[in-house]
Amino acid sequence: MKSFTVLQGVAAPMDRANVDTDLIIPKQFLKSIQRSGFGPNLFDELRYLDRGEPGQDCSGRPLNPEFALNKPRYQGACVLLARDNFGCGSSREHAPWALDDFGMRCVIAPSFADIFYNNCFKNGILPIELGAEVVDGLFNEMYAMDGYELKIDLDKQIVATPSGAEIRFEIDAFRKHCLLNGLDDIALTLESESAIRSFEDNWKKSSPWLFDSFSQSGT
Amino acid sequence: MGGKTLYDKLWHNHLVEQREDGSALIYIDRQLIHEVTSPQAFEGLRLSGREPWRKDANLAVPDHNVPTLLDERKGGIAGIVDPISRLQVQTLDDNCKDFDITEFEINDQRQGIVHVVGPEQGATLPGMTIVCGDSHTSTHGALGALAHGIGTSEVEHVLATQCLVQQKMKNMLLRVDGKLLPGVTAKDVVLAIIGEIGTAGGTGYAIEFGGDVIRALSVEGRMTVCNMAIEAGARAGMIACDEKTIEYVKGRTYAPTGVVWDQAVKAWQDLHSDEDAVFDRVVQLRGEDIKPQVTWGTSPEMVLPVDGTIPDPAAAESSTEREAIARALEYMGLDAGQSITDIKLDKVFIGSCTNSRIEDLRAAAAVVKGKRVAESVKLAMVVPGSGEVKEQAESEGLHTVFTDAGLEWREPGCSMCLAMNSDKLGEGEHCASTSNRNFEGRQGFGGRTHLVSPAMAAAAAVTGHFTDVRDW
Ligand code: SF4
Numbered sequence: 300m301k302s303f304t305v306l307q308g309v310a311a312p313m314d315r316a317n318v319d320t321d322l323i324i325p326k327q328f329l330k331s332i333q334r335s336g337f338g339p340n341l342f343d344e345l346r347y348l349d350r351g352e353p354g355q356d357c358s359g360r361p362l363n364p365e366f367a368l369n370k371p372r373y374q375g376a377c378v379l380l381a382r383d384n385f386g387c388g389s390s391r392e393h394a395p396w397a398l399d400d401f402g403m404r405c406v407i408a409p410s411f412a413d414i415f416y417n418n419c420f421k422n423g424i425l426p427i428e429l430g431a432e433v434v435d436g437l438f439n440e441m442y443a444m445d446g447y448e449l450k451i452d453l454d455k456q457i458v459a460t461p462s463g464a465e466i467r468f469e470i471d472a473f474r475k476h477c478l479l480n481g482l483d484d485i486a487l488t489l490e491s492e493s494a495i496r497s498f499e500d501n502w503k504k505s506s507p508w509l510f511d512s513f514s515q516s517g518t
Numbered sequence: 519m520g521g522k523t524l525y526d527k528l529w530h531n532h533l534v535e536q537r538e539d540g541s542a543l544i545y546i547d548r549q550l551i552h553e554v555t556s557p558q559a560f561e562g563l564r565l566s567g568r569e570p571w572r573k574d575a576n577l578a579v580p581d582h583n584v585p586t587l588l589d590e591r592k593g594g595i596a597g598i599v600d601p602i603s604r605l606q607v608q609t610l611d612d613n614c615k616d617f618d619i620t621e622f623e624i625n626d627q628r629q630g631i632v633h634v635v636g637p638e639q640g641a642t643l644p645g646m647t648i649v650c651g652d653s654h655t656s657t658h659g660a661l662g663a664l665a666h667g668i669g670t671s672e673v674e675h676v677l678a679t680q681c682l683v684q685q686k687m688k689n690m691l692l693r694v695d696g697k698l699l700p701g702v703t704a705k706d707v708v709l710a711i712i713g714e715i716g717t718a719g720g721t722g723y724a725i726e727f728g729g730d731v732i733r734a735l736s737v738e739g740r741m742t743v744c745n746m747a748i749e750a751g752a753r754a755g756m757i758a759c760d761e762k763t764i765e766y767v768k769g770r771t772y773a774p775t776g777v778v779w780d781q782a783v784k785a786w787q788d789l790h791s792d793e794d795a796v797f798d799r800v801v802q803l804r805g806e807d808i809k810p811q812v813t814w815g816t817s818p819e820m821v822l823p824v825d826g827t828i829p830d831p832a833a834a835e836s837s838t839e840r841e842a843i844a845r846a847l848e849y850m851g852l853d854a855g856q857s858i859t860d861i862k863l864d865k866v867f868i869g870s871c872t873n874s875r876i877e878d879l880r881a882a883a884a885v886v887k888g889k890r891v892a893e894s895v896k897l898a899m900v901v902p903g904s905g906e907v908k909e910q911a912e913s914e915g916l917h918t919v920f921t922d923a924g925l926e927w928r929e930p931g932c933s934m935c936l937a938m939n940s941d942k943l944g945e946g947e948h949c950a951s952t953s954n955r956n957f958e959g960r961q962g963f964g965g966r967t968h969l970v971s972p973a974m975a976a977a978a979a980v981t982g983h984f985t986d987v988r989d990w
Contacts, residue, residue, distance in 0.1 A: 326937065326960075329938065330602040353602050384751070391554075392651075392669035488681055509643070512574060513772065
């Protein structure tokens with residue numbers, strides 16, 4: 300996994316509450332068996348004026364000029380400012396894959412849906428929760444200033460604004476550690492292999508019905 | 519010290535390792551796999567040269583992409599017209615063969631929507647930890663299990679380690695006491711709950727549903743409620759195991775038998791919250807207050823009783839809410855002040871992991887029996903949740919009740935719940951749907967979804983607009 304240490308770059312708005320993962324990446328693109336290539340279809344239904352299909356070349360599609368990410372001032376953005384309950388709905392990890400593929404490395408919102416929040420960390424994306432008023436303030440500053448950039452320091456847990464304000468954010472220690480070091484979750488868990496084995500042995504003794512379910516049926 | 523909640527017990531039973539930083543390693547008993555969120559996980563295993571930790575913990579079934587029209591379906595995978603869907607279903611088969619994982623293939627009688635198939639086969643059981651790369655995994659919590667959706671990286675993680683790294687959630691008790699009035703169903707209960715606490719109300723919590731109304735629901739009804747816990751923001755919803763649960767599980771294909779059954783039943787007696795359990799949040803509703811529900815907007819919390827009128831953005835409390843209502847009205851093509859019963863339907867969809875079980879189909883059939891789908895409704899379809907449900911329904915003659923009334927009777931799968939196959943809404947079409955999400959474009963680009971119970975969907979099919987089933 301990619302590590303995340305310090306990020307500085309343009310912030311762009313996704314200014315609505317309850318943005319669901321269907322909106323982040325519509326279902327027709329979930330048919331892909333790849334992990335990459337979702338960037339051109341991020342927010343597909345908002346971003347283009349026509350209807351997108353998987354496998355299509357997006358470079359010639361008509362863009363919706365009203366949509367923020369299409370505006371010149373937000374080009375190259377790597378921080379997404381969002382509203383309450385961002386990433387709700389489906390568990391599709393295609394949502395963070397699409398954000399990542401597009402170039403977004405950080406999403407700031409007053410709250411996130413649990414599964415989406417969790418999926419971000421698996422893909423080197425940092426979701427930051429800040430109070431609704433703080434986020435509102437960032438939106439206002441961003442709208443007021445072309446080329447508005449934020450600097451995010453994960454180690455120090457700080458978001459720095461162009462005016463020099465430093466906003467502290469919370470993040471749990473384990474996720475921070477993994478993200479800072481770009482650690483592979485699976486390898487890390489396998490360090491506990493013997494603990495898993497011994498749990499499993501005991502569990503099998505006390506709850507034998509949880510094991511070998513499909514063997515007796517011969518399927 | 520207070521007693522333990524059901525969630526506390528399930529967590530504790532599966533705790534492999536508690537780490538100092540607050541995270542924990544939790545053992546997973548069952549992983550369900552479908553074609554959409556698994557290919558990248560299997561690919562990850564292959565790239566790192568890893569094998570599944572415990573093959574017998576996994577069960578796979580294709581459901582999201584499979585065609586539901588018999589003509590297209592009978593050719594199996596090769597018959598799937600859309601090449602990208604075909605490849606995805608084929609990839610699931612290939613991966614299951616390569617990694618030796620049990621799969622109910624496309625035209626296997628046991629195939630169906632993953633959350634219908636698990637409990638139906640006894641592959642998901644009380645007391646288990648159950649995961650699937652699908653947010654509606656919360657459904658299985660109805661059996662007294664800890665069940666929740668995960669992302670694809672976690673699918674790979676569970677395949678490789680049989681564990682998940684988790685932070686413990688908070689406990690919420692959602693009590694629905696009293697009694698339901700006739701015509702009010704499990705679906706109306708859960709929609710009313712979401713209307714009450716909002717789509718983010720359960721974020722960070724595991725919700726236990728309790729109270730007289732929940733106890734009185736059938737196990738299938740409880741699945742409908744837990745299915746939509748995620749629509750209230752909670753990854754996991756659950757209901758205590760009781761005699762009904764045990765009766766439901768008994769005799770299912772993969773349920774334990776003989777002495778092991780007795781041993782299991784004994785262990786399952788403990789799957790309830792202790793009397794003195796402490797919850798971080800308690801929400802109470804009265805069953806008598808719940809009327810048949812209909813969503814009017816683009817989020818499940820935008821829901822009203824069938825006799826309600828559509829809200830006016832001008833009356834909203836905050837600017838965010840005002841904009842959300844205005845945007846939803848525009849997308850849905852509805853006006854403030856309009857009656858719910860005035861909404862005209864173009865299509866009707868009875869199916870999905872929320873409402874495609876036999877009791878759902880019986881309820882819908884009872885409403886349409888001897889009647890006809892309204893002329894103005896272009897398509898009304900019933901999609902059973904699995905091959906087993908389909909067979910049961912046909913043995914009861916429900917399929918002819920539907921077809922005589924002018925509804926289509928399809929092959930099992932997710933179908934128009936998310937419209938990954940060819941079952942979709944056209945732009946601007948209104949659909950009465952028994953599924954769980956009314957997001958923009960969910961059932962097709964520009965489609966307008968109204969979530970309702972099976973009986974309400976069936977009544978809407980007959981009248982062409984929403985009707986209060988209590989007057990039926
Ligand atoms: S029926 Fe709908 S909600 Fe359920 S698993 Fe299928 S797509 Fe998801």
